[in-house]
Amino acid sequence: MRFIRQAQALGLSLKEIKAVLDLQRGGERPCDFVTSLLDQHLADIDRRIADLEALRETLQGARAQADQAAERGESAMICRIIEGAAPLDGNRTAGDARH
Template sequence: MLTIGEAGERTGLTRKAIRLYEHRGLLPPAQRSRAGYRLYSDDDLAVLAFIRRARALDLHLDEIADILSLQRGGEQPCGHVLGVLDTRIAEIDRTIAELKTLRQSLQAARDTARADQRQGHRAVVCRIIDSQAPDHTP
């Protein structure tokens, strides 16, 4: 059995993260030493390592909790994981498309600013933003 500090060193997680995962139910409640210190088993370390890898893939804690719940219930969660990954990929694709549109707007604003500078145009505040910014705010 390992203390929370030792578990953190082995998994690369902070004590705070380990306590959070336990509080959120991703990790079963830790056993306690006679002095009240949290103690973690090899199985707990395996779960912590899984959580760390899942977070590295940018999975949300509730998604990780669902996966762990399926596994703990005796199911193979791989089908569910594929769905989660497909959803995350679609979210990333939407974000990339939005960023490409934003990049085009920024380039157009920069090009307008350079043209205005060459022509000596002035604006009350900043013509670059007035002429290029989309009408909606996020």
């Protein structure tokens, strides 16, 4: 049970943990497989961090545009940003940051 908890704490799914245990039960050393799984999880985390950073930049841009619009008395600017009418960084709108 401790092995399973530790593997889950490292982000391994139950399916991945089962594959590791199956390798071990079959007499193989699963270290290379586990290392590969960890590398895959690290790459996934790096992609998610990059996506979140891009989303953060997009949101900061939208917020800055909303502040500028408010200073000019244009209180509805943020709604146009969300609806996609006002590009935030050239080609992307707030909705594009999620993809």
